[in-house]
Amino acid sequence: xxxxxxxxxxxxxxxxxxxxxxxxxxxxxxxxxxxxxxxxxxxxxxxxxxxxxxxxxxxxxxxxxxxxxxxxxxxxxxxxxxxxxxxxxxxxxxxxxxxxxxxxxxxxxxxxxxxxxxxxxxxxxxxxxxxxxxxxxxxxxxxxxxxxxxxxxxxxxxxxxxxxxxxxxxxxxxxxxxxxxxxxxxxxxxxxxxxxxxxxxxxxxxxxxxxxxxxxxxxxxxxxxxxxxxxxxxxxxxxxxxxxxxxxxxxxxxxxxxxxxxxxxxxxxxxxxxxxxxxxxxxxxxxxxx
Amino acid sequence: xxxxxxxxxxxxxxxxxxxxxxxxxxxxxxxxxxxxxxxxxxxxxxxxxxxxxxxxxxxxxxxxxxxxxxxxxxxxxxxxxxxxxxxxxxxxxxxxxxxxxxxxxxxxxxxxxxxxxxxxxxxxxxxxxxxxxxxxxxxxxxxxxxxxxxxxxxxxxxxxxxxxxxxxxxxxxxxxxxxxxxxxxxxxxxxxxxxxxxxxxxxxxxxxxxxxxxxxxxxxxxxxxxxxxxxxxxxxxxxxxxxxxxxxxxxxxxxxxxxxxxxxxxxxxxxxxxxxxxxxxxxxxxxxxxxxxxxxxxxxxxxxxxxxxxxxxxxxxxxxxxxxxxxxxxxxxxxxxxxxxxxxxxxxxxxxxxxxxxxxxxxxxxxxxxxxxxxxxxxxxxxxxxxxxxxxxx
Numbered sequence: 143x144x145x146x147x148x149x150x151x152x153x154x155x156x157x158x159x160x161x162x163x164x165x166x167x168x169x170x171x172x173x174x175x176x177x178x179x180x181x182x183x184x185x186x187x188x189x190x191x192x193x194x195x196x197x198x199x200x201x202x203x204x205x206x207x208x209x210x211x212x213x214x215x216x217x218x219x220x221x222x223x224x225x226x227x228x229x230x231x232x233x234x235x236x237x238x239x240x241x242x243x244x245x246x247x248x249x250x251x252x253x254x255x256x257x258x259x260x261x262x263x264x265x266x267x268x269x270x271x272x273x274x275x276x277x278x279x280x281x282x283x284x285x286x287x288x289x290x291x292x293x294x295x296x297x298x299x300x301x302x303x304x305x306x307x308x309x310x311x312x313x314x315x316x317x318x319x320x321x322x323x324x325x326x327x328x329x330x331x332x333x334x335x336x337x338x339x340x341x342x343x344x345x346x347x348x349x350x351x352x353x354x355x356x357x358x359x360x361x362x363x364x365x366x367x368x369x370x371x372x373x374x375x376x377x378x379x380x381x382x383x384x385x386x387x388x389x390x391x392x393x394x395x396x397x398x399x400x401x402x403x404x405x406x407x408x409x410x411x412x413x414x415x416x417x418x419x420x421x422x423x424x425x426x427x428x429x430x431x432x
Numbered sequence: 433x434x435x436x437x438x439x440x441x442x443x444x445x446x447x448x449x450x451x452x453x454x455x456x457x458x459x460x461x462x463x464x465x466x467x468x469x470x471x472x473x474x475x476x477x478x479x480x481x482x483x484x485x486x487x488x489x490x491x492x493x494x495x496x497x498x499x500x501x502x503x504x505x506x507x508x509x510x511x512x513x514x515x516x517x518x519x520x521x522x523x524x525x526x527x528x529x530x531x532x533x534x535x536x537x538x539x540x541x542x543x544x545x546x547x548x549x550x551x552x553x554x555x556x557x558x559x560x561x562x563x564x565x566x567x568x569x570x571x572x573x574x575x576x577x578x579x580x581x582x583x584x585x586x587x588x589x590x591x592x593x594x595x596x597x598x599x600x601x602x603x604x605x606x607x608x609x610x611x612x613x614x615x616x617x618x619x620x621x622x623x624x625x626x627x628x629x630x631x632x633x634x635x636x637x638x639x640x641x642x643x644x645x646x647x648x649x650x651x652x653x654x655x656x657x658x659x660x661x662x663x664x665x666x667x668x669x670x671x672x673x674x675x676x677x678x679x680x681x682x683x684x685x686x687x688x689x690x691x692x693x694x695x696x697x698x699x700x701x702x703x704x705x706x707x708x709x710x711x712x713x714x715x716x717x718x719x720x721x722x723x724x725x726x727x728x729x730x731x732x733x734x735x736x737x738x739x740x741x742x743x744x745x746x747x748x749x750x751x752x753x754x755x756x757x758x759x760x761x762x763x764x765x766x767x768x769x770x771x772x773x774x775x776x777x778x779x780x781x782x783x784x785x786x787x788x789x790x791x792x793x794x795x796x797x798x799x800x801x802x803x804x805x806x807x808x809x810x811x812x813x814x815x816x817x818x819x820x821x822x823x824x825x826x
């Protein structure tokens with residue numbers, strides 16, 4: 143069935159591209175999309191998650207628990223960073239760029255100095271499966287599932303829990319939230335920490351499939367920012383459709399003309415979307431077109 | 433300035449070193465700096481070069497092409513280095529080469545690359561495509577079949593190397609099953625893997641560069657893609673067989689002019705000597721050996737020129753065609769027409785457990801292409817880089 147093979151092949155490419163974009167963007171959607179902090183150290187949270195995950199897995203933890211360790215470590219690093227640096231710069235977005243860029247350089251070069259230029263990886267688990275004439279890595283399907291699960295969890299967290307309501311209130315109208323007795327400093331910290339933890343989880347999830355180097359964060363950061371910019375301010379209503387849209391463009395262009403065309407297609411799509419929808423897809427969905 | 437000869441003799445010879453000690457390429461290039469350091473220490477302990485000490489001026493180029501330009505200016509103008517050993521990626525070499533030409537400097541490029549640089553200001557000690565591909569590809573085609581697929585990094589190195597592969601495959605009666613150029617920094621390869629599976633090649637030539645692209649191997653192994661692979665860059669530079677979990681690199685064949693696994697007494701002594709000075713060196717790669725032998729090559733050139741460090745005096749010695757040096761890989765000589773190096777070429781096979789074996793060795797493989805195509809630096813210096821599709825003008 144060549145028709146089925148081709149269709150499944152494309153669907154797989156689409157799912158794979160989509161999962162990568164969504165997982166890259168999940169943490170940044172909170173930190174940049176929702177809180178408005180342009181965090182150039184996002185890639186280093188991902189690197190931190192990957193390094194901790196692999197270290198934990200090598201120490202004998204099963205991979206899912208190791209990924210959890212990676213997420214917690216990045217989350218803790220995020221909270222620390224928020225307390226020490228980011229907190230003082232909420233109303234100075236340009237200074238935030240400089241500060242987080244500096245932190246990103248310190249983190250990646252510090253890792254190079256302390257841990258050396260590379261870390262041996264763990265093998266990709268779960269083996270492969272043959273469908274039609276082609277074979278696929280089973281773990282890639284796990285990544286797609288993880289992306290969907292993280293999106294769902296974000297929706298529930300920010301739209302269905304008390305913490306979600308407080309977080310959105312704090313970020314939209316901090317003084318009113320404070321007047322109503324919300325500990326906004328704590329909420330800011332926790333929200334930033336959750337964003338960092340999601341970045342750590344992404345690093346952990348991709349760690350078994352990638353070369354572990356101190357500069358690996360850079361391999362995620364472009365996709366993370368473009369997905370969030372296309373998605374706009376809402377964590378769930380932005381990231382999910384942006385991931386689908388850009389994943390579709392990227393998978394189509396890559397299957398048709400190769401990796402270079404995929405990258406070009408992705409960036410052209412981003413330019414087109416922000417030209418038409420300055421507030422991103424979620425701006426359109428929530429009827430707040432500028 | 434009239435400096436008496438005795439005072440001049442006491443002044444050290446300055447050797448500038450521009451290599452990446454941080455950033456994306458550091459992994460493959462820190463060993464080059466160590467190689468230069470070891471050779472320098474040995475030479476100084478034995479009395480220096482023509483009675484003068486050798487002094488290193490080392491800059492960390494941070495895997496950044498603009499740093500190469502900045503430091504090349506500094507090392508030639510302010511430090512007044514007699515010679516500069518510089519560069520890993522071809523992009524970095526092409527970034528600094530015009531500055532060496534402009535400031536009338538003298539540089540060694542101690543790295544394998546896509547070939548074709550015909551420039552009197554440059555000595556190249558690394559291997560070039562005719563040395564690595566004209567050995568590797570016919571051998572692999574005979575063993576595995578004639579349909580070849582190439583994936584290559586999308587910049588001058590990858591594009592020109594892929595052109596070489598295409599030509600050699602055709603010359604040997606094979607065909608290209610496909611070709612894809614991948615932007616540097618890409619780390620996700622699902623679509624590339626699928627395209628290769630669809631094309632069903634007998635051989636896959638991987639010319640991937642940088643740590644992002646090296647994620648390909650793990651992802652291909654996880655998707656159960658096991659086509660025999662050939663490469664001119666892997667193993668011999670970034671020692672992927674040591675860093676990646678087996679068997680992601682199994683069944684890969686690499687032509688290299690030396691790696692630390694080479695199993696003879698001379699190489700074992702060299703490795704032992706290295707580890708005595710740098711006990712925690714993760715791997716001694718071919719570019720580390722090239723850098724080490726380049727210092728001795730420079731020493732022999734200066735001594736033959738009677739202690740002069742002037743580029744033109746040294747090139748007169750090179751033009752005689754017998755400037756050679758004994759290296760861990762054996763005796764290697766400079767070709768006067770192209771100022772490139774002959775090499776022993778080892779075919780390294782990566783096993784299922786990532787151990788290395790050597791199914792074949794070719795000795796004294798010459799860098800013949802530039803000279804045959806019409807580059808003759810003894811007569812004329814065009815300061816240019818040529819490729820098979822744009823050879824020197826006749």
